[in-house]
Amino acid sequence: MPDQLVYAMEVTLNGLMAGVMYSLVALGFVLIFKASGIFNYAQGVLALFAALTLVGLQQGQVPFAHLINAVFGTDLHHFGWHLPAVVAIALTAGVMVLMAIAVEKLVLKHLVNQAPIILFMATIGLAYFLEGFGDVMWGADIKKLDVGLPQGISETIESVTADWFGYGFFIDNLDIVATVVAVALVTALTVFSQYSKQGRALRAVADDHQAALSVGISLRFIWVLVWSIAGFVALVAGIMWGTKSGVQFSLSLIALKALPVLMLGGFTSIPGAIVGGLIIGVGEKLFEFSIGPMIGGATENWFAYMLALLFLVFRPQGLFGERIIERV
Amino acid sequence: MLYREAGDFKTTYREDNQTFPIRFDRIAYYTTVAAAFAVVPFFINDYWANAVFVPFLIYAIAALGLNILTGYAGQVSLGTGGFMAVGAYACYKLMTAFPEMSMVLNVLLAGLVTAGVGVLFGLPSLRIKGFYLAVATLAAQFFLVWLFNKVPWFYNNSASGQITAPERTFLGQFVTGAQTSASAKYLFCLAFVFVLALVARNLTRGTTGRKWMAIRDMDIAAEIIGVNPLTTKLSAFAVSSFYIGVAGALFFSVYLGAAEVGESFGIQKSFLILFMVIIGGLGSIFGSFAGAAFLVLLPVLLKNVLVGTLGWPTDLAAHIELMIVGALIIIFLIVEPHGLAQLWRLTKEKLRLWPFPH
Numbered sequence A: 001m002p003d004q005l006v007y008a009m010e011v012t013l014n015g016l017m018a019g020v021m022y023s024l025v026a027l028g029f030v031l032i033f034k035a036s037g038i039f040n041y042a043q044g045v046l047a048l049f050a051a052l053t054l055v056g057l058q059q060g061q062v063p064f065a066h067l068i069n070a071v072f073g074t075d076l077h078h079f080g081w082h083l084p085a086v087v088a089i090a091l092t093a094g095v096m097v098l099m100a101i102a103v104e105k106l107v108l109k110h111l112v113n114q115a116p117i118i119l120f121m122a123t124i125g126l127a128y129f130l131e132g133f134g135d136v137m138w139g140a141d142i143k144k145l146d147v148g149l150p151q152g153i154s155e156t157i158e159s160v161t162a163d164w165f166g167y168g169f170f171i172d173n174l175d176i177v178a179t180v181v182a183v184a185l186v187t188a189l190t191v192f193s194q195y196s197k198q199g200r201a202l203r204a205v206a207d208d209h210q211a212a213l214s215v216g217i218s219l220r221f222i223w224v225l226v227w228s229i230a231g232f233v234a235l236v237a238g239i240m241w242g243t244k245s246g247v248q249f250s251l252s253l254i255a256l257k258a259l260p261v262l263m264l265g266g267f268t269s270i271p272g273a274i275v276g277g278l279i280i281g282v283g284e285k286l287f288e289f290s291i292g293p294m295i296g297g298a299t300e301n302w303f304a305y306m307l308a309l310l311f312l313v314f315r316p317q318g319l320f321g322e323r324i325i326e327r328v
Numbered sequence B: 001m002l003y004r005e006a007g008d009f010k011t012t013y014r015e016d017n018q019t020f021p022i023r024f025d026r027i028a029y030y031t032t033v034a035a036a037f038a039v040v041p042f043f044i045n046d047y048w049a050n051a052v053f054v055p056f057l058i059y060a061i062a063a064l065g066l067n068i069l070t071g072y073a074g075q076v077s078l079g080t081g082g083f084m085a086v087g088a089y090a091c092y093k094l095m096t097a098f099p100e101m102s103m104v105l106n107v108l109l110a111g112l113v114t115a116g117v118g119v120l121f122g123l124p125s126l127r128i129k130g131f132y133l134a135v136a137t138l139a140a141q142f143f144l145v146w147l148f149n150k151v152p153w154f155y156n157n158s159a160s161g162q163i164t165a166p167e168r169t170f171l172g173q174f175v176t177g178a179q180t181s182a183s184a185k186y187l188f189c190l191a192f193v194f195v196l197a198l199v200a201r202n203l204t205r206g207t208t209g210r211k212w213m214a215i216r217d218m219d220i221a222a223e224i225i226g227v228n229p230l231t232t233k234l235s236a237f238a239v240s241s242f243y244i245g246v247a248g249a250l251f252f253s254v255y256l257g258a259a260e261v262g263e264s265f266g267i268q269k270s271f272l273i274l275f276m277v278i279i280g281g282l283g284s285i286f287g288s289f290a291g292a293a294f295l296v297l298l299p300v301l302l303k304n305v306l307v308g309t310l311g312w313p314t315d316l317a318a319h320i321e322l323m324i325v326g327a328l329i330i331i332f333l334i335v336e337p338h339g340l341a342q343l344w345r346l347t348k349e350k351l352r353l354w355p356f357p358h
Helices: A003-036 A043-058 A065-072 A085-106 A116-138 A155-165 A173-195 A197-207 A209-214 A219-245 A249-265 A270-290 A303-314 B023-043 B046-072 B080-097 B103-126 B131-150 B182-205 B207-217 B219-224 B229-256 B267-280 B285-309 B314-335 B339-353
Strands: none
Touching: A003 A043, A003 A173, A003 A197, A003 A219, A003 A249, A003 A270, A043 A085, A043 A116, A043 A219, A043 A249, A065 B314, A085 A219, A116 A249, A116 B131, A116 B267, A116 B314, A173 A197, A173 A219, A173 A270, A197 A209, A197 A219, A209 A219, A219 A249, A249 A270, A249 A303, A249 B131, A270 A303, A303 B103, A303 B131, B023 B182, B046 B080, B046 B182, B046 B207, B046 B229, B046 B267, B046 B285, B080 B103, B080 B131, B080 B229, B080 B267, B103 B131, B103 B229, B131 B267, B182 B207, B182 B229, B182 B285, B207 B219, B207 B229, B219 B229, B267 B285, B267 B314, B267 B339, B285 B314, B285 B339
C-alpha cells in the first residue's frame, strides 16, 4: 500500500478522534438550544470552569485563596488533602448543578421573552463572568488534570496496524476513551429524552414553551435540569480536554470550534452534533495534511469556519437541522 | 427649567429636521466639540492621551462601525477584530509603499480596502442570519488573523512578524512614530471621529439608515415594501467595515505604533467592541461613544482602585475586571437592553418635565 494513503488513513482516524472531542462540546450547545432556544456561548467556559473546579477540589486548593490573601494578607493555598478522583467528580457535578440553579435564578428568569440574540449576548457576558470567577476562585495558572484516564500512544493499535500495513498508527489512548465516553453519553441522553418523564417534558418545552406551560410543565425546572445536564456534559468535555492539553484558558476557546460543528450538523440535532464534529475533525486534519504545507500550515485555526460558511450558503439549516420557515 | 422646547419655535422644515431639535442639546453639543478641539489639546499629557483619550476616540470609531452593522442593520458580527486588522495592515502597506502619501489619505484608503473585504464577508448574510451569520463572521476573524500571520508580504517580511509604523507627518506635525506629541495624536484621531460621527449620524437619519432599520426589524417585510436586501445589507457591511478599518488603521499607526496581529486584533477585540455597542446602546450614535468611554475608563479606574489603592496583584485585578464586565453585560441586558443611550434618553425625558411631572 502506498505510504501517502496509509498516512492519510492515520490522519483520518486522528481526525475522527478529534471530531469526537468537538462533538462533546457541541452536544452541550445542542441540549440547551433545543430546550430553551438559547445559544449558550458560555458552554466552553463551563467546561473550563468544571475542569478548574475538579482540579481544585482534587488537590484540596482553598477557593478564592488569591483574593483572600490579597484582602487579608494571609498566605492560604491548600487544605492539604487529596480527594480521590471519583469523589471530586461527584462534587464538581454538584457544583455544576448549583451553577445551573444560579444561572436560572439570576439570569434566565429575567430574560424570558427576549430576542434570541439578546440571550446569546447574555451568555457571552456569562462566559466573561465565569472566566473571571473561575480564575479568582482557583487561580489562573495552567493546571494538570489527572483522574486516572489512560494516556499516551495505544500500543495495541500500533502493533496491529503495523502487522496489517507495515506501518504502526499513532492513536492516543485518551482519544479512544473519549470516543467510548461520547458514545455512552449520547446513548444515555437519547434514552433519557425518549423514555423518561422528564425527558419527554424537555422535548415538549423544546417544541413550544407556551403549550408546555399550559399542560403543567414547569419551565423553570426544565431549564435548571437542562443547564445541569449541559454542566455535566461540560464536565465530561472538561475532563477530556483538560487531560489532553492541561486546564488553561484556551480550553474555553474550544467552544468556538464547536460553533462550526453545530452549523454543519444543525443546531437542533444531537446526531447532527456528532456527525458535524466528525466531519470537521476529519476535514481539518486532512486539509492540514494535504493542502496545509503548501500555504503555510496552521490551517486548523480557520478551516472549520470556512467549511461551515461555505456549507451554510447551500444549506442554511445544516445537515440535520429543522427547516427554517419564516412568516411575516 | 433648562431643558425645554417651549419657546423654541421652528419656522422652517430645515430647522425642524435638524440633528438636535432642542436648544440645550445643541449648545451642549457645540460646547463639547469646542472643548474637545480647543481646550483639551492644551492640557493633554502622554498618560491621559495613551490611557484614556486616544483609545477612547479610536474605539468610538470602531463602535460606531459595529453599531451601524449590528445596531442599525441588525447583522451581528464577531469579526470586528479581523476587520480592524485589515485596516491596520492596509495602512501599513500603504505607509511603507508610498512614503510621500498623506497620512489622512492612507487611513481613508485603508478604510476603503476594509470596506471591500467587509462586503466580501458580508455576502453570506444574504443567505443566513442571526447566530449563523455571527459564526460566519467568526470565519472572517480567524481567517484574516491567520492570513496576516502566515503571509510575509503583509508584514514586509519583518523577522518578528510585527508591523511597525514608520514616522509620518501631517501638516508638519508628527502623527505616527516615537516623536509624536500627545496633542497631535489626540487631534488627529479627534478629527476623524468628528467627521465620521457626523456622517454616521446623518446616514442613519436618512434613507440609507431607514432601509437598514427596516431590514433589522424584519427583513422579509422590508423586502416586500421595496427595500432591496442585497444593496441594503451589503451597504451596511461596507460602511461598517469602512469605519472599523479606519479605527484599525488609527489603532495601529497612531496608538500602538507596532502591532502583532493575533495579540492586537484577536477575537477578544471583537468581543470588546461588541460589548461597547451593547453597553452603550444598540442603534444609537451617542451610545457608541458612551460604550467606548465606559469600557475604556472601567479598566483604568479598576486598575487605579484595586492595584493602586488596595495594592492587589495585577492578575487578580484583571480577573475581577473580567467578572465585572461580564456581570455588567448581563445586568445591562436585563435592566436596560438599549444600554447607556436609553438611560440618557430617559433622563432627558424626566428633565423635560422636571420639576412638575404629571
